[in-house]
Amino acid sequence: MSYKIPMGPYHPGLEEPYKLDMICEGETVRDAELHIGFNFRGIEHLAETRNYVQVIALMERVCGICSFIHTLTLCQAMEQLAGVEPPPRAKYIRIIMAELERLHSHVLWAGIASKLMGFKTMFMTCFALREKVMDVLQAISGNRVNYSMNCVGGVNRDIEDPIALVPMIDELEREMMRTIIPIFTTSSTARSRCAGIGILTHEKAISCAVVGPTARASGIAQDLRRDAPYAAYEEMKFEVPVEQAGDVRARLFVRALEIIESCGIIRQALARMAPGEISSAPEKLVFAAGTATSRVEAPRGEVMYSVSWKENSRNPARVHVRTPTYANMPAVRWMVRGARLADTPLIQASIDPCYSCTDR
């Protein structure tokens, strides 16, 4: 006999507003339905009522974790309409901020995953390390969450002494290599809780068009930083980690390896930063009528913005946001099929879902 177990929108195993209705037989999940929209804010509509300065601050609030990425994607689209090219130094600063945000996001995810595995010590270790990443973000931007770094034509704040950041990045990498990565990749706790569960097959990953680490853990080698480079990523040397198993452990491995790659990218960007301007925006911006699109590889996968402008307007006519969780979350239905009920909180967490992004 089957029965339905609702998980969410308020549930200790799922601490964000989202609902998974699971059809179970005994302890086994046979099917699931997903429900979102509990936190809908109508940000796309609000964007049409804000001018080109205000809209950047608004879209920064789409996501708390990827706030920099959202303004980067928006500004890149607006720069195309305004015919502005950011100076090289601004592009490097954008890369450094984007990779620090990836570190911060991946370490945060590692902490939450540890908690769901019942590995509380690791949770504390991850969050202590995340604080250090946030310290670096704060040292650069003055802020811990919404950084206000991006503007049309570049960035608002310079990294005055890039060399001073190198020891901080070295320490971060050392700590991650010493604790998070070996524990996640070799400990029996992590292996027993993650291996072989929540499998998303390669075929299903293609069919669902998943993105980011979720796609790369199912054998899809896609990463916009390499495939459609933006900012100064074309100059960076890095690997795109890909795993084939498609289970929770593969998603964990991909993120662990991406932490190392991100440290390498930050170090390259710091070393290449030449003196110069951080913004090339003219005093008055004029946006061409039409639509511009921009895509960025966020920590969770591809973010895409379509920005449309009407002639002589200060406000965008339309801002459409496609966030990575919006692409990845429908795949959770296939991941939990056949799983044990007790594994479902960890399985849904393994895509690193962001409900704030999804609901907008």
Next chain:
Amino acid sequence: MIALDAIRETLGTAEPWVESHGAHWLNPGTATIRELAKLMNSVSARFITITAYELPASEGFRLEYHWDLEGRLLGFPFEIAGNSIDSIYDLCEAADWIEREVHEGFAIDFTGRDYEPLLLREGDKPGVNLREAPAPSDPAPAAQGPKEVAK
């Protein structure tokens, strides 16, 4: 790398690809969205999203369909005079949520599929968020009853 012109020729479109503001755009001409979706599946393109725009003076809507093909962003605009267009959900599973979202934001009907429950605003009605002109099925404001308040 798959040549974009091969896609254009298969669709039977005379107009060339136009690279503009971050995407490669192709006017699909007489090709339907379902023909396009089948073609995109055949070249292993990854579906990204649909962006809907309301055209001025109730001229209908423009729906921009986006796919990724080997790192290139492809855009296909479809203008619809009325309120409906064929659904591609059965051909492209990834289009499910965005079709539901466009339906509730603009009251556009994707024919050949169901939407219930609504994706982002369950219990609400379609076309009250992003659409300027009221949706055809909207009752006049005076005819609306008082909203129920949860107790």
